[in-house]
Amino acid sequence: xxxxxxxxxxxxxxxxxxxxxxxVQDMDHENMFWYxxxxxxxxxxxxxxxxxxxxxxxxxxxxxSVSREKKERFSLIxxxxxxxxxxxxxxxxxxxxxxxxxxxxxxxxxxxxx
Amino acid sequence: xxxVEQDPGPLSVPEGAIVSLNCTYSNSAFQYFMxxxxxxxxxxxxxxxxxxxxxxxxxxxxxxxxxxxxxxxxFIRDSQPSDSATYLCAMRFGGATNKxxxxxxxxxxxxx
Numbered sequence: 001x002x003x004x005x006x007x008x009x010x011x012x013x014x015x016x017x018x019x020x021x022x023x024v025q026d027m028d029h030e031n032m033f034w035y036x037x038x039x040x041x042x043x044x045x046x047x048x049x050x051x052x053x054x055x056x057x058x059x060x061x062x063x064x065s066v067s068r069e070k071k072e073r074f075s076l077i078x079x080x081x082x083x084x085x086x087x088x089x090x091x092x093x094x095x096x097x098x099x100x101x102x103x104x105x106x107x108x109x110x111x112x113x114x
Numbered sequence: 115x116x117x118v119e120q121d122p123g124p125l126s127v128p129e130g131a132i133v134s135l136n137c138t139y140s141n142s143a144f145q146y147f148m149x150x151x152x153x154x155x156x157x158x159x160x161x162x163x164x165x166x167x168x169x170x171x172x173x174x175x176x177x178x179x180x181x182x183x184x185x186x187x188x189f190i191r192d193s194q195p196s197d198s199a200t201y202l203c204a205m206r207f208g209g210a211t212n213k214x215x216x217x218x219x220x221x222x223x224x225x226x
Contacts, residue, residue, distance in 0.1 A: 004157075031212055040122070042218035043158075043202070050212065058213075090157055094212065102148055103214060105157035 003027070004106035006091050012112045019078040021109050023091030032074035033092040033103060034058075034066060043090065049074055081113045117141055120203055120217030129226050133190040137203035137217045140184065144215075145208040147179050149188045152200045152219065161201075162188065193224045 007022040025032065033048040035058075045058030047066040055066050063085060067075040074093075078085055088110050092103040120137045127133055135149075146165055150158035162177035164170045170177045176189040186205075190197055203217040 033212070040218060043214075043216040045213060048212055102146075102160050102163045104160060105150075107157040108155075110155075 004091055004093050004104055006089075006106040006109050008109050009107065010110050010112075012114060013078075013081050014114055015081060015083060017078075017081045019081050019111070019113075021076040021078075021089055021091075021111070023074045023076070023093075023106060024072050025074075025091075025093040025104075026072065027093065027095060027104075028071065029093040029095045030071070031094040031096075031103075032068065033094070034064075034074065034076045035090045035092065036060070036087040037090055037108070038087050046076065083113050085111065086113045087111060115140060117215050118203065118205065118217045121220055122218055124221040124223055126223045126225060127193055129193060129195060129224055131193050131224070133188075133193050133197070133222060133224075135188040135190075135201050135203075135220050135222070137186050137205075138184055139186075139205060139215075142181065142184060143207050144205040146206050147177070147186050148204040148214070149175075149177055150202040150204060152202060154199075158202055195224050195226045198223050 003026045005024045034046045035043045037043050049055045049068040065077045088108050090108045091106045094103045095101045118139045149162040151161045152158045167179050167181045174191045178187040200219040200221050202219045204214045206214050
């Protein structure tokens with residue numbers, strides 16, 4: 001089974017702080033993703049990475065950056081946290097560059113910005 | 115208009131009922147269709163994964179894709195209280211694209 005692990009289940013930070021969310025997958029997947037999930041809006045893609053040190057913007061990248069220094073780890077960074085970034089953050093991974101494989105998700109980090 | 119539309123519910127059914135969950139979409143280029151189940155305070159878990167039109171069955175679950183109508187369905191037979199969750203449909207284009215388009219999810223409650 002694919003295992004996607006997010007380092008924190010719940011996180012509370014203050015406005016203006018730099019926040020790091022970490023995600024690790026154990027299946028040697030090339031592709032990793034960060035989403036945020038908000039009521040009524042569903043899952044929205046923030047960034048994804050298709051290889052080490054490679055990244056692409058998703059639909060809502062503003063206020064976020066990412067880092068992928070190792071294949072198994074993908075970090076989401078909130079450069080200066082704001083209250084509108086309070087949300088559930090979900091990491092996912094998927095194998096193969098051209099592949100029929102689906103995305104597999106971690107259990108999420110519920111982030112509150114005060 | 116959203117690319118993928120899904121009734122948010124909530125949908126409440128008695129135990130043992132047949133449940134029908136649906137999504138409609140606007141882009142005929144979608145080729146891969148998925149259903150995820152998400153329990154409260156957990157991440158989405160892949161339930162069904164289908165390519166193009168047709169039916170796929172897995173135990174009590176059947177996924178149906180009608181590309182001519184741009185409509186996908188998930189049927190749950192003999193529903194159980196443990197099926198109570200939010201069900202998300204998702205779809206993507208073919209080829210190397212990574213991007214998934216999600217519905218907003220339908221909240222299902224199966225009453226014992």
